[in-house]
Structure formats: structure tokens, C-alpha cells
Amino acid sequence: NAGVTQTPKFRVLKTGQSMTLLCAQDMNHEYMYWYRQDPGMGLRLIHYSVGEGTTAKGEVPDGYNVSRLKKQNFLLGLESAAPSQTSVYFCASRRDMTANYGYTFGSGTRLTVV
Amino acid sequence: DQQVKQNSPSLSVQEGRISILNCDYTNSMFDYFLWYKKYPAEGPTFLISISSIKDKNEDGRFTVFLNKSAKHLSLHIVPSQPGDSAVYFCAGSNTGNQFYFGTGTSLTVIP
Numbered sequence: 001n002a003g004v005t006q007t008p009k010f011r012v013l014k015t016g017q018s019m020t021l022l023c024a025q026d027m028n029h030e031y032m033y034w035y036r037q038d039p040g041m042g043l044r045l046i047h048y049s050v051g052e053g054t055t056a057k058g059e060v061p062d063g064y065n066v067s068r069l070k071k072q073n074f075l076l077g078l079e080s081a082a083p084s085q086t087s088v089y090f091c092a093s094r095r096d097m098t099a100n101y102g103y104t105f106g107s108g109t110r111l112t113v114v
Numbered sequence: 115d116q117q118v119k120q121n122s123p124s125l126s127v128q129e130g131r132i133s134i135l136n137c138d139y140t141n142s143m144f145d146y147f148l149w150y151k152k153y154p155a156e157g158p159t160f161l162i163s164i165s166s167i168k169d170k171n172e173d174g175r176f177t178v179f180l181n182k183s184a185k186h187l188s189l190h191i192v193p194s195q196p197g198d199s200a201v202y203f204c205a206g207s208n209t210g211n212q213f214y215f216g217t218g219t220s221l222t223v224i225p
Contacts, residue, residue, distance in 0.1 A: 004157070031211070042118060042203065042215030043158070050211070058212055090157055102148060102160030 002026050006091050006106035013081045013113045021076040021109050023091030031094040032074035033058075033103065034066060036087040043090065049074055081113045117141045118206050120216035128224050133191040135219050137204035140185065144206035148213060149178060149189050151200040158203060162189070194223045 007022045023032065030051050035043040045058030049068040063085060065077045074093075078085060088110050092103035119138045127133045137147075145166035150158035164171040164178045164187065171178050177190045191198055201220045205213040 035215075040217060042116070042217050043205075044215070045212055048211065059214070092157075102163060103158075105150075105157030105159070107155070107157045 004091055004093055004104050004106035006089075006109050008109060009107070010110050011112070013078075013111065015081060015083060015113060017081050018077070018079050019081065019111075020078075021089055021091075021111075023074045023076070023093075023106060025072055025074075025093040025104070027093060027095070027104065028071070029093035029095050029104070030071070031096065032068065033092040033094075034064070034074065034076045035090045035092065036060065037090060037108075038087050046076065046089075081111075083113045085111065086113045087111060115140075116217070117144075117214040118204060118216040120202075120204060120219050122219050123217070124220040124222070126222045126224060127194045129196060130193045133189075133194045133198065133221055133223070135189040135191075135202050135204075135221065137187045137189075137216055138185060139187075139206045139214075141206065141208060141214075142185065143208035144214075146207045146213075147178070147180065147187055148205045148207075149176075150203045150205070151198075152203065152218070153200050161202075191221075194221075196223045196225050199223050 004025045033048040034046040044060045047066040052071040055066045067075045088108045091106040148163045149161040152158040180187045201218040203218045205215040207213040
């Protein structure tokens with residue numbers, strides 16, 4: 001049981017390049033989330049999904065897009081990377097709203113934009 | 115604007131003693147709270163939760179206390195163990211979906 005798997009684990013981008021971060025979960029969870037963590041700040045929600053085919057904006061959605069074409073996958077896209085998007089990105093999933101509210105997190109993707 | 119604040123960036127405790135990690139929030143509409151711990155190079159791991167209908171929730175060595183009037187919650191770890199050394203985050207939500215996280219407290223348990 002792999003839980004939540006994030007790909008890649010590390011990436012360096014040049015300003016203006018694009019990339020997609022992949023999150024995959026094998027727990028049949030309905031809810032999936034993308035967070036970013038920056039030094040001196042808490043985890044901040046970028047986008048989330050409450051089920052296959054649905055997405056919604058979180059606290060800091062600008063500069064990112066997401067897709068949830070399959071229940072088990074949640075993709076985070078950066079169309080034109082900026083240095084301000086240098087961060088550690090965490091994906092998380094949760095079975096539903098009636099669960100114990102706990103997320104299962106992936107191990108993170110460290111992205112550097114130069 | 116930080117809706118959840120953890121004002122102590124770090125805490126050191128002797129093994130076997132109690133660790134108390136504190137968290138304050140500003141949004142009076144928050145009704146669900148979570149605690150996570152995080153080891154370096156790993157994702158956060160869910161620890162314990164509490165809803166606003168309770169003022170205390172226990173799970174083994176971990177107890178979370180909620181004081182709604184003070185907008186304050188705390189996590190007690192008794193007894194503390196070296197393996198508890200990690201960064202602890204608290205988070206609050208008023209929808210059960212979008213959680214707002216604090217900046218974390220780094221706990222060091224000294225053997």
C-alpha cells in the first residue's frame with residue numbers, strides 16, 4: 001500500500017518553463033489537495049478536488065492549474081514558472097468529510113525556479 | 115494574514131517529561147482542528163483531531179485541548195520520547211475542507 005505518491009521528488013526549472021507535478025493515491029480517496037510550504041509559513045492550500053472531474057481554488061491558486069481526470073490522480077501544473085513558486089509542494093488525500101479529518105500526505109516535491 | 119499561529123518556533127523537553135505545544139487561531143468560525151507531525155524530508159503525518167463540540171481528545175500519549183473562548187488549543191505529549199522529535203503543525207478549518215496551518219513548532223526530546 002503506497003499511500004500518496006508524488007512525482008518528481010526534486011526539480012529545477014528556469015523562469016518561464018512549464019511543468020506538471022503528479023500526485024497518485026491508491027486508497028480510493030475522494031478528496032485530494034495540493035499545498036505548498038515556504039520557510040516561516042504554514043502549509044498553504046493551492047487547489048483541491050472533492051471528486052473525479054472536480055477542482056476548486058484554495059488560498060493561493062494564482063499561477064497554478066489542476067486537473068482530476070481520474071479519481072486516483074491529481075495533477076498540479078505550472079504554465080510559466082516564476083521564482084516565487086520555489087517551494088516544497090505536498091499532495092494530500094482524504095477519504096471523505098466524515099473521516100477523522102486527517103489527511104494522508106505525500107513526501108513532497110522540492111521545486112526550485114531559477 | 116495568518117489565521118493559525120504557533121508562536122513558539124522550537125521547544126526542548128527531557129525524555130519522560132510532558133511536552134506542551136501551543137496554537138492560537140483568529141477565526142472564530144473554525145470548528146475542526148488537526149495536529150500533524152513532520153520529520154525532515156517526509157510529508158506531514160496526521161496525529162490527532164478535535165472538533166469544537168469537544169474540549170479534549172485523547173489518543174494514547176497524545177491529548178489535544180481546545181479552549182474556544184480563548185481561541186487556543188494545545189497538544190500534550192506524555193511521556194515524551196526521543197522519537198517524538200519532529201516539527202508539529204496545528205491546523206484549523208470552518209468547513210472541514212480547507213484547513214489553515216500554523217508555521218510549526220520544532221520539538222526536540224532530549225534523551
